[in-house]
Amino acid sequence: xxxxxxxxxxxxxxxxxxxxxxxxxxxxxxxxxxxxxxxxxxxxxxxxxxxxxxxxxxxxxxxxxxxxxxxxxxxxxxxxxxxxxxxxxxxxxxxxxxxxxxxxxxxxxxxxxxxxxxxxxxxxxxxxxxxxxxxxxxxxxxxxxxxxxxxxxxxxxxxxxxxxxxxxxxxxxxxxxxxxxxxxxxxxxxxxxxxxxxxxxxxxxxxxxxxxxxxxxxxxxxxxxxxxxxxxxxxxxxxxxxxxxxxxxxxxxxxxxxxxxxxxxxxxxxxxxxxxxxxxxxxxxxxxxxxxxxxxxxxxxxxxxxxxxxxxxxxxxxxxxxxxxxxxxxxxxxxxxxxxxxxxxxxxxxxxxxxxxxxxxxxxxxxxxxxxxxxxxxxxxxxxxxxxxxxxxxxxxxxxxxxxxxxxxxxxxxxxxxxx
Amino acid sequence: xxxxxxxxxxxxxxxxxxxxxxxxxxxxxxxxxxxxxxxxxxxxxxxxxxxxxxxxxxxxxxxxxxxxxxxxxxxxxxxxxxxxxxxxxxxxxxxxxxxxxxxxxxxxxxxxxxxxxxxxxxxxxxxxxxxxxxxxxxxxxxxxxxxxxxxxxxxxxxxxxxxxxxxxxxxxxxxxxxxxxxxxxxxxxxxxxxxxxxxxxxxxxxxxxxxxxxxxxxxxxxxxxxxxxxxxxxxxxxxxxxxxxxxxxxxxxxxxxxxxxxxxxxxxxxxxxxxxxxxxxxxxxxxxxxxxxxxxxxxxxxxxxxxxxxxxxxxxxxxxxxxxxxxxxxxxxxxxxxxxxxxxxxxxxxxxxxxxxxxxxxxxxxxxxxxxxxxxxxxxxxxxxxxxxxxxxxxxxxxxxxxxxxxxxxxxxxxxxxxxxxxxxxxxxxxxxxxxxxxxxxxxxxxxxxx
Ligand code: SF4
Ligand code: SF4
Numbered sequence: 001x002x003x004x005x006x007x008x009x010x011x012x013x014x015x016x017x018x019x020x021x022x023x024x025x026x027x028x029x030x031x032x033x034x035x036x037x038x039x040x041x042x043x044x045x046x047x048x049x050x051x052x053x054x055x056x057x058x059x060x061x062x063x064x065x066x067x068x069x070x071x072x073x074x075x076x077x078x079x080x081x082x083x084x085x086x087x088x089x090x091x092x093x094x095x096x097x098x099x100x101x102x103x104x105x106x107x108x109x110x111x112x113x114x115x116x117x118x119x120x121x122x123x124x125x126x127x128x129x130x131x132x133x134x135x136x137x138x139x140x141x142x143x144x145x146x147x148x149x150x151x152x153x154x155x156x157x158x159x160x161x162x163x164x165x166x167x168x169x170x171x172x173x174x175x176x177x178x179x180x181x182x183x184x185x186x187x188x189x190x191x192x193x194x195x196x197x198x199x200x201x202x203x204x205x206x207x208x209x210x211x212x213x214x215x216x217x218x219x220x221x222x223x224x225x226x227x228x229x230x231x232x233x234x235x236x237x238x239x240x241x242x243x244x245x246x247x248x249x250x251x252x253x254x255x256x257x258x259x260x261x262x263x264x265x266x267x268x269x270x271x272x273x274x275x276x277x278x279x280x281x282x283x284x285x286x287x288x289x290x291x292x293x294x295x296x297x298x299x300x301x302x303x304x305x306x307x308x309x310x311x312x313x314x315x316x317x318x319x320x321x322x323x324x325x326x327x328x329x330x331x332x333x334x335x336x337x338x339x340x341x342x343x344x345x346x347x348x349x350x351x352x353x354x355x356x357x358x359x360x361x362x363x364x365x366x367x368x369x370x371x372x373x374x375x376x377x378x379x380x381x382x383x384x385x386x387x388x389x390x391x392x393x394x395x396x397x398x399x400x401x402x403x404x405x406x407x408x409x410x411x412x413x414x415x416x417x418x419x420x
Numbered sequence: 421x422x423x424x425x426x427x428x429x430x431x432x433x434x435x436x437x438x439x440x441x442x443x444x445x446x447x448x449x450x451x452x453x454x455x456x457x458x459x460x461x462x463x464x465x466x467x468x469x470x471x472x473x474x475x476x477x478x479x480x481x482x483x484x485x486x487x488x489x490x491x492x493x494x495x496x497x498x499x500x501x502x503x504x505x506x507x508x509x510x511x512x513x514x515x516x517x518x519x520x521x522x523x524x525x526x527x528x529x530x531x532x533x534x535x536x537x538x539x540x541x542x543x544x545x546x547x548x549x550x551x552x553x554x555x556x557x558x559x560x561x562x563x564x565x566x567x568x569x570x571x572x573x574x575x576x577x578x579x580x581x582x583x584x585x586x587x588x589x590x591x592x593x594x595x596x597x598x599x600x601x602x603x604x605x606x607x608x609x610x611x612x613x614x615x616x617x618x619x620x621x622x623x624x625x626x627x628x629x630x631x632x633x634x635x636x637x638x639x640x641x642x643x644x645x646x647x648x649x650x651x652x653x654x655x656x657x658x659x660x661x662x663x664x665x666x667x668x669x670x671x672x673x674x675x676x677x678x679x680x681x682x683x684x685x686x687x688x689x690x691x692x693x694x695x696x697x698x699x700x701x702x703x704x705x706x707x708x709x710x711x712x713x714x715x716x717x718x719x720x721x722x723x724x725x726x727x728x729x730x731x732x733x734x735x736x737x738x739x740x741x742x743x744x745x746x747x748x749x750x751x752x753x754x755x756x757x758x759x760x761x762x763x764x765x766x767x768x769x770x771x772x773x774x775x776x777x778x779x780x781x782x783x784x785x786x787x788x789x790x791x792x793x794x795x796x797x798x799x800x801x802x803x804x805x806x807x808x809x810x811x812x813x814x815x816x817x818x819x820x821x822x823x824x825x826x827x828x829x830x831x832x833x834x835x836x837x838x839x840x841x842x843x844x845x846x847x848x849x850x851x852x853x854x855x856x857x858x859x860x861x862x863x864x865x866x867x868x869x870x871x
Contacts, residue, residue, distance in 0.1 A: 027617055030624055048616075066605060068622060069663075103598040105663060121598045141596055143589065143665070159588075168448055168577055171584045191587050193684075209587070212678065213571065230680040248680070251471055269722035271687075287722035309727035311694050327727065347626075347697055 002355075002393050003075065003112075007036045009392045009399075012412050016040055016056055019406030028054075033387050033401040034072045035113075037410040040401075041078055043067045053080055053094070060094040067091075069105070074113030081105065081118070090118060090132070097132040104129075110151025117147045117154045127182060128154040135182030144194045148201035155180045155204050157192040178206045178218070185221030192218075194233040198241065205234040205243045216259070217245045224259030232271045238279040246270040246284065255284065255299065263299035270296070272311075276319030283322045285310045295324055295335070302338040310335075312350035316357030323351035323360050334376075336360055341376040348373075349388050354395035359415065361389045361398055372400050372413065379418040381411060446810050448577030449535055456528035456572060464571045465524025473564055480556045481520070484509065490558060493551035495796045496541055496818040506818070508548040508558040511537050515565045535574045538565040540811045541818070543802030544675070545762040550793060559802075563677065570677035578808025582672040585635075587681045590688050591668035593635035601663045603638040607645045611653075615871065618653045620645070623696065624660035630693045631659050633704040634670035634839055647866040648704065651737075654871055655745040659702075666692025669703050670839075671712035675803025679720050686717030693728045700729035702736045705860045707763030707838035708801050714768065732764050734837050737861055738773040741780045747870040748781060755784040756864075757829040759845060760795040761838035762802075769793075774861075778835060781864050786831045796822045798836070800844020815844070816851045823852035837861045 008014075018040060021028045025044040033040050041055040050063040053070060055078060065085035072078055073092075082091045087100035101120040108117045117130040125138035128145060130153075139158035146155045161175035174188035178195050195206035205219045214227040217234045230248035237244070247256040252266035255273060265288075273284035286296040292305040295313060308327035315322055323336045331344035334351050345364040352361050361374045363386045370386035372379045383402030390399045398418070400411045469477075491497050491507035500506045505514065515534040519526060526534075544559035552558075569575060575583075585594045601622065608620040621627060631652070637644050652659045661667060666688040673681035693701050703710055710732050718726050731739075740746040758778050764770045771792040778785050790796065799819040804811065826834065826848065834849070834856045836842045842858055849856035 027619070029619075030621070068605075103602060105598060105601055119597065121596075126596075126598075141589070143597065165594075166577065166581045168580045168584060169451065171581075171588075176588065212573065213680075215680070230683070290722060291724035293722070307724070309690075309694065309723070330729070347699065349697065 004036070004390065004399075005393050007392075007399070008038075009397050009412055011410075014038070014410040016408040016410075017406065018403055018408040021054060025054075029070070031385075031403075031408070032071045033408075034076050034078070035074055035390070036076060037387075037390075037399050037401045039072070039076075039078070040408040041070060041072070043070050043080065053078070053091070060091070062091070062094065062096075064091075069107055071107065073109045073116055074111060077113070079107060079116060081107070088120075090116075090129075092116075097129075099129060099132055099134055101129075106145050108145060108147040108154075110147055110149060112151065115147065115151025117145070119145050119156070126158070128156055130154050130181075135179070137179070137182045137184070139179065139184070144192070144206075146195050146197065148197035149199050150201050153181055153197055153201040153204075155195050155197065155206075157195065157206065158184055160184050160188055172211075174210075178204060178208075178221070180204045185218070187218065187221040187223070189218070196234055196236060198236040199238055203236070203241075205236065205245075207231050207233060207245070215248075217243060217256075219243055224256075226256075226259045228256070232273075235273060235275060238275050238277060240279060244273065244282065246273060253286075255282065263296075265296070265299050265301070267296070267301075269293075272313055274313055274315060276315045277317055278319045281315070281319055283313055283315065285313055285324070293326075295322060295338075297322060302335070304335055304338050304340055306335075306340075314351055314353065316353040317355055318357045321353065321357050323353065325350065325362075332364070334360060334362055334373075341373075343373065343376055343378055345373075352389055352391065354391045355393055356395045359391070359395060361391065363388045370402065372398065372418065374398070374415070374418045377419055379413070381413055381418070383409065446576050446807075448575055448580050449532060452535075452569075452572060452574030453528045453532045456531060456574070458525065458527070461526060461528070461531060461572060462524035465519050465526075465568055468564070468568045468571055469520070469524075472567065476560065477564060480561060481517075483554050484512075484556055485554070487553070490548035490552045490556070493548040495543075495545075495547070495799060495821050499818045499820040499822070506541060508542070508552075511542055512558060512561050516561050519565075519568065531569065531572055531574050534565055535569040535576075538562050538569060539576050539579065539676075540804055540807050540814055543762070543797045543799055543804050545797035545802060546766050547762070547794070547797060550766065566675070567677035567679070575676050576807040576811070578810075579672060579676050579803055579806045582806055583676045583678050583681055586668075586671070586673050586685050587678075590665035590685055591635040592670045592672055593639040595635050595638050595668075597665070600638055600667060603642055604645065604661055604663075607642055607649065611646050611649050615650060615653055618649060620649050621660045622663045625695075626697050627660035628658040628699050629660070630696055630698040630701050631661050631704070632667055632669040632689060632693075632701055632709075634706045634709055635668045636670075636839060637704065644704065644860065644862060647862045650866055650871065651740070651746065651862065651869070654869060655740050657745075660696055660698065662692045662696060664692065666690075666695075669701075669709040669713055670706060671709060671717055672803060672806050674712045674716050675708070675806065682712065682717050683720045686712060687721060689713065690718070690721075690723075690727055698728070700731055701726075702731050703733060705733045705837040705839065705842075705862060707761035707767070708803075708840055711763040711767055732768070732770060734764065734770045734774045734777060734861065737777045737865060741777060746865065748868050749870040750868060751783040752781055752833075752864050752868050753783050754833050755786050755831045756782045756833040756835055756859075757786045757788050757826070757831040758791075759788070759798060759834060759836045759838075759841055760792055761836070761841045762795075762797050764838065765795065766793045774837060777861055777865075781861070781868050786829050788825050788829045790825070796825055798822060798838075798841040798844035798848070800847070801838070801840040805840055805844050805847075812847065816847065819844075819848050820852070823848050823854060826854055826856065827852070832856060834858050835861060835864065 126142035127135035141159040191209035228247040234245035253270035269287035306328040372381040385403035
């Protein structure tokens with residue numbers, strides 16, 4: 001059962017007055033909205049040196065010297081990074097975590113939202129904290145933080161050896177590794193970049209650099225048998241255990257699996273590859289000719305070409321459709337299965353597939369207003385501020401949170417209403 | 421087209437005596453040279469020239485008539501008493517031509533000299549390209565030599581360290597992730613004493629503008645972030661700064677010839693802007709970063725142009741002033757002169773907009789001569805200043821012509837809308853006792869604007 005089964009899909013419109021917040025407080029930061037659209041929240045300035053968190057008509061009881069990164073977890077809990085001026089901690093639905101640090105940043109949530117992690121710094125040592133449990137070991141530096149899909153494991157690129165300032169020789173020896181749950185791999189590398197966990201969280205793969213011109217992927221610290229002149233972020237197969245990554249060889253990019261070339265075609269660029277949920281297909285953003293961009297599905301590029309950029313690649317749940325945001329001649333649109341929508345926008349947000357994969361909805365901006373667009377139809381649902389839409393489990397309705405005429409509006413729109 | 425004859429040099433700043441490179445000790449270059457074998461040199465030269473160069477290099481090599489007209493363009497040549505080894509074509513003759521002629525069969529000592537020439541005796545300023553009747557871009561050929569030296573591991577230590585920082589932290593100065601955000605929060609807090617409702621919006625998805633800067637700002641010049649925040653606030657700009665890597669737009673990998681690292685950091689910069697869904701990126705006053713974002717890094721990744729509109733601060737200030745979003749309360753009174761940074765003037769043509777901005781902010785603007793696209797390079801860009809203290813004297817000797825040009829203005833306030841130029845010009849001012857106060861446009865705008 002999906003969490004949105006229990007959401008209210010019947011009430012067409014719910015309103016919460018929002019503009020009066022602006023007059024009540026010295027300032028109100030950009031608001032965020034709960035996944036079910038029932039709550040709107042923002043950091044508000046209460047006094048000269050005090051910030052609060054306002055949620056609908058309630059104010060958290062605590063005041064903080066600083067509060068940032070306010071946002072709702074996918075399970076609806078409201079989370080902020082807060083400070084009393086001395087130390088930092090995490091506030092979840094106004095309850096503070098027990099552990100406090102010199103600094104906390106980079107919130108990470110698992111897709112269900114039941115687990116959350118952050119990076120921390122304490123006494124110039126770095127680590128991660130998962131659900132208020134800090135790593136047992138800390139490191140001289142940390143980057144590329146990551147949370148496993150099940151939310152039970154954390155990883156990061158960590159500096160495991162001392163690097164005196166300007167010591168390029170120590171750097172060349174390799175001072176970096178990857179750590180999962182605070183345990184660093186025994187192997188060190190010149191660089192370790194983004195990592196990803198296997199679906200069960202048991203394995204960790206990461207981009208690594210062995211020497212200035214030798215890049216590869218390491219899985220649980222073991223490097224692939226081949227090296228490349230560059231690599232991009234790896235992905236685990238959703239079921240099989242193998243690892244794929246875009247790799248650069250002889251000046252061209254392609255996709256490799258477990259160190260061996262998988263796609264026969266070469267590209268000027270190839271990145272952000274993704275598996276379909278069933279693992280049968282791989283899509284990637286590619287540049288087949290210099291300055292022209294498209295999507296490649298299982299190594300075969302679409303016919304569509306755009307000049308500016310492609311981003312937000314996504315598969316439908318059944319893995320049969322692929323959508324992406326495309327930018328050409330400075331306007332944005334959406335491409336689905338090699339067909340570009342006719343409408344052009346100043347900006348678009350990531351495409352959202354209906355659960356059955358038949359429809360695509362987005363938040364788009366044109367001339368300063370935001371509108372709901374479904375299957376290339378610009379609907380009258382619009383506002384001064386809008387959040388991305390969400391389909392009902394039966395794909396018959398859409399939840400669209402927006403701000404219009406000073407009110408936060410939770411709109412439920414039926415597909416019949418928007419598509420006629 | 422060459423500009424008409426230039427002013428007689430002032431006598432107070434003597435030209436350097438002809439000399440070959442000053443002796444330097446650079447552990448990066450030494451270690452690299454020690455590890456070389458004739459075989460690795462030949463293989464690497466063949467690989468880089470074969471796989472990474474093509475029609476452009478061939479055209480330059482086949483059309484150059486060896487006329488030497490480019491010599492008069494180069495500040496190294498002019499400052500070193502017209503020593504021909506500093507002429508643009510002289511530098512190519514002693515590096516790339518030999519490598520090609522001898523098919524890479526050169527000694528480790530040759531590579532040491534080639535590395536010194538390519539990294540520390542050419543700023544890749546492209547002034548010579550506008551003096552060459554055939555438009556030959558010597559800077560491009562020097563970048564090929566740097567690429568070869570980098571592939572051979574013969575890079576100056578300081579420059580290599582900044583590239584290592586780029587690779588490990590995605591910024592140039594080893595700024596740690598928490599230090600970056602903490603600096604922004606601290607600048608916001610400070611600025612609130614002046615403007616209580618001022619914000620430095622972090623990670624604001626959907627803002628109009630992402631403001632990106634270079635890492636020396638949080639490290640040494642946090643006041644510039646403060647000033648930028650005041651300008652954004654007063655102008656009513658919907659802006660944000662990223663809290664995650666991608667905030668640093670600088671790129672020393674472009675200058676060391678480590679193009680895969682260049683591509684990686686440029687991807688982070690554009691990915692960050694795309695993640696925040698901004699309409700455009702506004703970059704602080706840095707020239708080389710603009711070259712990397714607008715020309716070199718984006719193209720290495722496959723983009724002809726930046727995938728997201730990218731605006732240099734001069735262009736942005738021009739918009740703010742012409743649209744009336746920033747109004748000048750009282751113009752800056754002291755006479756000022758303006759240094760045209762190579763990367764955004766010869767490289768992008770921002771000179772007239774820069775003059776508009778200077779005239780809008782300042783009462784009394786004195787041109788230096790030559791100016792605009794003919795301006796002399798500061799000697800710091802192109803990665804040369806980033807090669808560090810071992811080369812400061814080479815840099816200073818190669819800049820006596822610049823010092824004369826500055827002195828001739830008779831002005832004590834010098835505007836340099838570029839970080840590298842700024843540092844290089846401060847060194848020149850100090851070395852030649854010019855007593856200049858070097859400022860960014862933001863320093864002056866902040867001082868004179870209505871708040
Ligand atoms: S690019 Fe500039 S520094 Fe290099 S040779 Fe040409 S004029 Fe001289
Ligand atoms: S680069 Fe141009 S100006 Fe210089 S020697 Fe060759 S043809 Fe003459």
